[in-house]
Amino acid sequence: MKKIKHIIPAILVLLTFNSCSVYNFTGTGKLDAKTFQVNYFQNNAELIEPGIERTFTLALQDLIQNQTNLSLTNSDGDLVYEGEITDYRISPMTATADQRAAQNRLTISVMLRYRNTNKEEDDLEKRYSFFYDYSGDAQPVGSVLATALDVIFLRITQDIFNDTLAKW
Known part of the structure; x- marks a missing residue:
């Protein structure tokens, strides 16, 4: 009887630690891939803001590197x-009484x-979009643009991560 009292807790501890290896805090679980590749996202929007395509590409690479143990590669990635x-x-x-914009919205859409x-059943083609509201007195340049891009790209890259790796 004394042996059973010691064996049962040992089995429970082993099962607990064993089950933790399938899940991690990012929600990606066990991946069947070792590498990922993020090809350069071209800017095909009608209104062009120079440099945002590079900023977005790097933001997506950074998010995946920071939240998984996948290795970034330039070609032949398991995930592309x-x-x-x-x-x-x-x-x-919104408008003011004198018909001027009191608030503007910057919206960016990305096709993935x-x-x-x-x-192959995990392959995905989807459009992602998000926005940032700012004062009508401000222009989308400098710190306003940097903040807007940070907010928008954080949301879009996190949505992409959730759909492709976390499956949320």
């Missing part, structure tokens, strides 16, 4: 992310094509 920026739009959101070379 590619696409383009399809929309960059500034729209007035994701390919998992090890598991």
Whole structure:
């Protein structure tokens, strides 16, 4: 009887630690890939803001590197992310009494094509979009633009991560 009292807790501890290896805090679970590749996202929007395509590509690479143990590669990746920026739009959101914009909205849309070379049923083609509201007195340059891009790209890259790796 004394042996059973010691064996049962030992078994429970082993099962607990064994089950933790399948899940991690990013929600990616066990991946069937070792490498990922993020191809350069071209800017095909009608209104062009120079440099945002590079900023977005690097933001997506950084997020995946920081939240997984996958290795970044330039070619032949197990997971391939590619696409383009399809929309960059500034729209007035609210007006003042003298018919001027009190608030503007910057909206950016990205078309993603994701390919998992090890598991083709995970392949995905989807459009992602998010926005940032700023004062009508401000212009989308300098710190306003930097903040807007940080907010928008953080949301879009996190949505891409969730759809392709976390499966949330």
